[in-house]
Amino acid sequence: MKKAVVIFLSLAIYGNVYAQHETKDWFVFAPVADYGKSRINMKDWLDAPAGKHGFVQMNADDLTFANGKPVKFWGVNIASNRPFVKPEEASRWADFIAAYGINAVRFHKFTWDATDGVHSTQLTDNKWKNFDYFCSRLKARGIYYTWSHIYGHRVREGDSSRLLAYNEVANTRFPWSHINGSTASIVNFAEDLQDLNIELTVNMLNHRSPHTGLRYADDPALACIELQNEDNIFWSAMETTLKQTPSYRALLCRKFSQWLKKKYGSQELLEAAWVKGTLPDGESLLKENIYPHPNHGLFTHESEKAWNAKTPLPKHIADKALFLYEEQSKFYYRFKKAIRNTGYKGLIIGSCWQAGSGIAHLLNLYADYGAGVIDRHNYFGGGTGHTMQTGKVNNEAMVSNPGSGLLSTGFQQVTDRPFFLSEW
Numbered sequence: 416m417k418k419a420v421v422i423f424l425s426l427a428i429y430g431n432v433y434a435q436h437e438t439k440d441w442f443v444f445a446p447v448a449d450y451g452k453s454r455i456n457m458k459d460w461l462d463a464p465a466g467k468h469g470f471v472q473m474n475a476d477d478l479t480f481a482n483g484k485p486v487k488f489w490g491v492n493i494a495s496n497r498p499f500v501k502p503e504e505a506s507r508w509a510d511f512i513a514a515y516g517i518n519a520v521r522f523h524k525f526t527w528d529a530t531d532g533v534h535s536t537q538l539t540d541n542k543w544k545n546f547d548y549f550c551s552r553l554k555a556r557g558i559y560y561t562w563s564h565i566y567g568h569r570v571r572e573g574d575s576s577r578l579l580a581y582n583e584v585a586n587t588r589f590p591w592s593h594i595n596g597s598t599a600s601i602v603n604f605a606e607d608l609q610d611l612n613i614e615l616t617v618n619m620l621n622h623r624s625p626h627t628g629l630r631y632a633d634d635p636a637l638a639c640i641e642l643q644n645e646d647n648i649f650w651s652a653m654e655t656t657l658k659q660t661p662s663y664r665a666l667l668c669r670k671f672s673q674w675l676k677k678k679y680g681s682q683e684l685l686e687a688a689w690v691k692g693t694l695p696d697g698e699s700l701l702k703e704n705i706y707p708h709p710n711h712g713l714f715t716h717e718s719e720k721a722w723n724a725k726t727p728l729p730k731h732i733a734d735k736a737l738f739l740y741e742e743q744s745k746f747y748y749r750f751k752k753a754i755r756n757t758g759y760k761g762l763i764i765g766s767c768w769q770a771g772s773g774i775a776h777l778l779n780l781y782a783d784y785g786a787g788v789i790d791r792h793n794y795f796g797g798g799t800g801h802t803m804q805t806g807k808v809n810n811e812a813m814v815s816n817p818g819s820g821l822l823s824t825g826f827q828q829v830t831d832r833p834f835f836l837s838e839w
Contacts, residue, residue: 420478421790421835423490423521450514457516461557465518466635470760471559473788478833481635481760488559488638490519492838498525498546505549513556520553521837524566524644526615534573536614538622550636551626559638563767563837564619566644567594568602568612578607580662587659589652600656601663603648604670604742606749613753616640620757632757639762642750642786647779648743649711649770657709665704672703674738689731707735711771711779718773728774740778747786763787767837769827780827790835793824813839 450456462468469481479485491512500508512520529546531537553560567589575581585596598608620632631637657664679685682700686693698705717732727733747765754763765786770779783789793813813820821839828834 420476420833421488421490421519421837423488423492423519423835423837450510453514456514458510458513458556460516461513461518463555463557464636465554465557465559468635470635471638471762472760473762473833475831476828476833478762488519489517490521490561490837491517492521492523492563494523495525496528498522498549499529499542500549501545502548505545506552509549509552509556509558512553512558518558519638520558520560521563522560523563526564526619527569530571530615531573533571535569535571535611536574536618538618543622544625547622547624547626550631550634551624554627554634554636559636561639561641561762562616562619562637563641563644564616565612565642567597567599567646568608568615569594569597570608570611574611577610579605579666580660583660583662584608587656589656591652599646600648600650600653601660601667602643603646603650603746604667604739605663609746609749612643613750616642616750617753617757620754620759630757632759635761637759637761639764639788640754640759641764641767641790642747643766645768645792646766647768647770647782648709648739649714649775649779650709650768651711651771653709664706667709668706669703670742671707671735671738672700672705674741675705675734676700678734689734690729693729693731707738709735709739711775714775715771715773718775722773733774736774736778739775740782743779743782744785747782751786762833764790764835766790767792767835780829784829784832787832788835789827789829789832790837791824791827792838793821793836794839 450458468484468486471486472479472481474485477485478487493508525546529538529542531539550560570578570581570584578584584598584601587597587599588595589597589599598605598611602608602612621630623630624634627634657667675685679688685700694705714732714736717728721728728736751763763786765783767790769791770776780789814822816822821836824836824839825834
């Protein structure tokens with residue numbers, strides 16, 4: 416297994432979880448938050464200020480700065496509205512993080528309410544002044560930061576004239592309510608939704624911090640940009656979303672039908688290649704309504720069946736998977752190009768979520784390879800959601816089951832790419 420060069424720690428605390436434990440022999444632990452007097456303060460271990468050696472770069476499977484100096488990161492996640500805490504709190508957090516020798520912060524899913532409230536892409540100084548200050552304090556202490564800013568880009572009324580079907584997107588409901596009304600899943604093939612994600616990111620990169628005097632695109636303390644958190648075109652929520660967004664389902668079918676027509680030329684040749692009867696009744700190249708089934712469950716099942724039978728994948732499965740991969744890759748290519756056009760020279764991640772197993776998993780991983788660094792998440796044994804619902808802690812270690820938990824994540828590393836583990 417290759418070494419991981421970046422690890423981010425995800426910490427969450429829930430009230431009353433430990434109420435069932437005996438506490439009569441416990442004592443009060445109430446240390447004063449004065450990190451300067453601590454004998455184990457590691458702030459001097461950090462190479463401040465962040466960015467002094469230039470942008471972080473990929474060097475095969477390692478990370479180096481622009482001047483060739485190697486680097487590894489040990490980081491924490493700061494999520495939701497917390498990147499916008501007031502300056503005095505930001506300073507305390509920066510001191511705390513530096514005291515423990517942590518040299519990276521992953522700002523996560525922080526743009527849901529960070530624009531003007533009318534448009535989903537327009538920044539306002541009053542909302543970004545605290546963020547600018549926080550970033551500047553981290554930079555001064557030698558702490559790099561990364562952007563995992565998009566986890567379901569929520570559309571706003573001001574976006575409506577730009578979208579194929581604004582109301583459909585605004586009214587989507589996911590199994591995870593925090594990404595309701597967002598571009599999640601369907602963004603991976605819909606260019607109008609991609610434009611919103613890209614425009615927001617470009618506006619962020621062009622924003623100039625009053626504390627550093629730099630655009631974020633020019634600040635090497637911004638080590639990495641993640642294009643989207645936990646999303647891909649094979650994602651299991653995709654078909655649920657498409658049922659709620661018929662205009663985008665029709666767009667996906669139209670694109671796939673045109674792709675098939677370019678490859679086969681006619682309905683007859685398509686049906687011959689796919690085996691007659693495979694194509695559902697009513698779907699045709701003429702109607703441009705052939706559905707590619709973008710759900711990794713189908714591809715996982717068919718991949719396992721073909722593997723066990725030692726036979727090739729059915730042609731229609733291979734075509735669907737390849738088409739979806741190409742759509743994903745085109746999105747990442749557009750996104751990366753727009754970021755690079757701002758002048759940003761740091762690292763880029765596609766996304767951080769797997770896609771089942773078999774061909775969907777491999778093609779999704781290959782799309783992330785094309786974007787840049789490989790990042791993966793892994794939750795195990797019920798996770799924080801289980802704790803919140805039941806009030807009980809699942810104490811099963813993420814290394815307790817060989818081939819699962821943290822012992823499975825490393826299998827998604829790829830030759831010639833650094834590997835990140837940013838949530839676990």
